[in-house]
Amino acid sequence: MKPNDRFSFLKNNRVSQDPTTLVQCYLPIIGQDALSLYLYTLAFWDDGQKEHLFAAILNHLNFGMDRLLKAFKILSAFNLLTLYQKGDSYELAIHPTLSSSDFLRHTVYRTLLEKKIGEPAVSDLRQEQAGGEPLTVPLSQAFPEIEELASHDETPVQLILKMILIWSIFVSSWREIISVSKMNSQMSWSYLKLLMRKNGPGLKPIN
Numbered sequence: 001m002k003p004n005d006r007f008s009f010l011k012n013n014r015v016s017q018d019p020t021t022l023v024q025c026y027l028p029i030i031g032q033d034a035l036s037l038y039l040y041t042l043a044f045w046d047d048g049q050k051e052h053l054f055a056a057i058l059n060h061l062n063f064g065m066d067r068l069l070k071a072f073k074i075l076s077a078f079n080l081l082t083l084y085q086k087g088d089s090y091e092l093a094i095h096p097t098l099s100s101s102d103f104l105r106h107t108v109y110r111t112l113l114e115k116k117i118g119e120p121a122v123s124d125l126r127q128e129q130a131g132g133e134p135l136t137v138p139l140s141q142a143f144p145e146i147e148e149l150a151s152h153d154e155t156p157v158q159l160i161l162k163m164i165l166i167w168s169i170f171v172s173s174w175r176e177i178i179s180v181s182k183m184n185s186q187m188s189w190s191y192l193k194l195l196m197r198k199n200g201p202g203l204k205p206i207n
Helices: 019-044 054-061 065-077 100-105 107-117 119-125 145-152 156-198
Strands: 006-009 081-086 089-094
Touching: 019 054, 019 065, 019 081, 019 089, 019 100, 019 107, 054 065, 065 081, 100 107, 100 119, 107 119
Parallel strands: 006 089
Antiparallel strands: 081 089
């Protein structure tokens, strides 16, 4: 990477940040240079509209190339920035920070922070566990229309099963109609034969 190399920001990669987490958790570990570079990318992100020179970052942050490369390496290690090389140019993806609670649950991150600011200071950053029983409210209770929407939202498997059920009912009904029709036909023919026997030999059944 050289100052005259070009880079662009990844499109549709807008990231919003909590400055409190950045200062309290990340800054003591990554240092001022990496934090400045990260804030620069947030401020100058343009949705990939055009290419920029790395020299613009150097001029704005008053860095040398060695400091810039080190800052990129640190941010990449913390999964805050990712550089993708595309031939002679680069594409820059910005990633959000962890929340303070997620950061402190990360064993390696927490250990690094403890080495920088001490265990008592890290303990002060931890969120207290709420006491008592949580009073939760189901989403369907707050929005009753959700249940109605869910009843109309059928998966493809449910639709197939419904079609199979309808078809089986149709076939069963059709078989019953045919059976009843045959039974009626047989009964009518038997009754006609009986009449013919009673009325004499003048009428003969057609077999």
